[in-house]
Amino acid sequence: GAGVSQSPSNKVTEKGKDVELRCDPISGHTALYWYRQSLGQGLEFLIYFQGNSAPDKSGLPSDRFSAERTGGSVSTLTIQRTQQEDSAVYLCASSLVERSYNEQFFGPGTRLTVL
Amino acid sequence: DQQVKQNSPSLSVQEGRISILNCDYTNSMFDYFLWYKKYPAEGPTFLISISSIKDKNEDGRFTVFLNKSAKHLSLHIVPSQPGDSAVYFCAARPLRWTSGSRLTFGEGTQLTVNP
Numbered sequence: 001g002a003g004v005s006q007s008p009s010n011k012v013t014e015k016g017k018d019v020e021l022r023c024d025p026i027s028g029h030t031a032l033y034w035y036r037q038s039l040g041q042g043l044e045f046l047i048y049f050q051g052n053s054a055p056d057k058s059g060l061p062s063d064r065f066s067a068e069r070t071g072g073s074v075s076t077l078t079i080q081r082t083q084q085e086d087s088a089v090y091l092c093a094s095s096l097v098e099r100s101y102n103e104q105f106f107g108p109g110t111r112l113t114v115l
Numbered sequence: 116d117q118q119v120k121q122n123s124p125s126l127s128v129q130e131g132r133i134s135i136l137n138c139d140y141t142n143s144m145f146d147y148f149l150w151y152k153k154y155p156a157e158g159p160t161f162l163i164s165i166s167s168i169k170d171k172n173e174d175g176r177f178t179v180f181l182n183k184s185a186k187h188l189s190l191h192i193v194p195s196q197p198g199d200s201a202v203y204f205c206a207a208r209p210l211r212w213t214s215g216s217r218l219t220f221g222e223g224t225q226l227t228v229n230p
Contacts, residue, residue: 004158033217042119042204042220043159056217091158103149104218106158 002026004107006092012113013082021077021110025094032075033095033104034067036088043091049075082114118142119207121221129229134192136224138205141186145207149218150179150190153202162203163190195228202226 005024013019025032034046045059049069060066064082069075079086089111093104120139128134138148146167151159165172165179165188172179178191192199205221 035218035220040222042117042121042222043206043218045217045219048217059217093158103161103164106151106160108156108158 006107023092029094
């Protein structure tokens, strides 16, 4: 079956530009998470969505970061006025139900490079 | 502050021998622990988990041990195979739902199994 997909797989941008990263979760998964992995670091939580509830944005590093989840499915992570420190692999994950033991299924990630 | 730490960035073992990957945590709210495996250019995939009511969970060649008093867990792979070569992430989360189910990850350990 189809797993979590992300696009683009790679994105190179210039400092100051805006970027949009897309995540298609597994069909039927109500919980969706964004993480990022900077070089030499573990995965850092950014934001999660659960159904129609207000998202938990507590992991977003600055107000330049925002995310939406339309129709309870596809999610877009937007980074405005990108900085070099935003360079990382951005990973999306989904799970069947947020409040359960179900593990999170990850997409392949988007590697963002800010020049 | 790093609430989940994997102090060994890399580990090299011979095929057929045991691989032991270690993880320490500081947050006493963590009740549920997971190991993920990550190959290059792919997202992490779930490997095995353990809840705090247990001290051991086994799945085939993989066994996770939890020492709550020491806030330490380890992943044992026996026997190790070259296909096990990957980055292994330890992750943790609290079971109290008010904290959400977002995962806190360690930095990862690169395991290399030599033929």
